[in-house]
Amino acid sequence: MTISRTGVSGSRGGAAGYPWLVADIGGSNARFGWVDGPGRPVEHVRKLPVPRYESLHAAAEAYLAELAGLGVSARPRRASLALATAIKSDRIELTNSHWTFSRSKLQADLGLDELRLLNDFEALALSLPGLTSEQTAAVPGPALAGKPHGTLAVIGPGTGLGVGGVIETSGGWVALPGEGGHMTLAPTNDYESELLAVARREFPHVSAERFLSGIGLPTLHATVATVEGQPSAQRLTAEQMLERAQAGDAICAKTVEQFCAFLGSFAGSVALALGATTVYIGGGIVPRLGDRFFESPFRARFEAKGRFASYLGAVPCVLITDTLTALAGAAFALEQSVR
Structure with missing residues (x-):
């Protein structure tokens, strides 16, 4: 290869x-x-x-x-x-x-x-600046027109949750490293506040990675099951949870939907923080979701930033399919x- x-x-x-x-x-x-x-x-x-x-x-x-x-x-x-x-x-x-x-x-x-x-x-x-169309897939929303420019952000739910960026300068592209996956995850409605309250029984600090990663998906599933009144005695692995969601398990499917919603909100916050002209989604989890991701609340939640909704409405999101x-x-x- x-x-x-x-x-x-x-x-x-x-x-x-x-x-x-x-x-x-x-x-x-x-x-x-x-x-x-x-x-x-x-x-x-x-x-x-x-x-x-x-x-x-x-x-x-x-x-x-x-x-x-x-x-x-x-x-x-x-x-x-x-x-x-x-x-x-x-x-x-x-x-x-x-x-x-x-x-x-x-x-x-x-x-x-x-x-x-x-x-x-x-x-x-x-x-990111060198990615080709064969290595990416468009996410619902505005399309990336021409070559990427300005500041690019990337968010990747994998084993953990990575966040980074790269900025175009007169001397070339310069990376912006960080540990953004450990930023505090914010709720946007009462349901998500309940989820975070349940998670705080286990973790005093609920970072984005606590839900939006391979190590976090089991926690998110357990909190969704608890809030839905169907607590599970078994802690599913991320692999098991995704397989059961695909098979039609209602709680697992709800977990995937909530994962995409949280990810959209988080990605919108990262875009605002960096002033990103394009946001890329990497990592190994999202490509496995297939149509569930493209039909999810991700894009709506990405743009749901009040007075800056129109600003984010013009920012393309791109899924990296090449791992x-x-x-x-x-x-x-x-x-x-x-x-």
């Missing part, structure tokens, strides 16, 4: 230090890729389950061993890793997995000249580093 991207000019290796290792590390899966030279796409993409490996180093070595088995024996000279956590110091702890590591030690262990770490949604944001785009963003971040 390959992912196209804009390459760095220059000879193979040289100052750019090819080959490159790129990765998108989430709470459930680690996706690795390989960039073999300037202008080359991300190739040899593999998805490794995080729980199967003791550490990020172990997973990276397993990936490199697989490449060696395919005849790609060179060791990477530079790496760019997108991680589902905040990048603040040498010590990195993944928010929703057991992996923790020292940035400097990982660089030494992999024998790298450079190791670039960035938030996973910083990487995803950097991929590997963050790898191209990670490669682009490394390109900017070596230019």
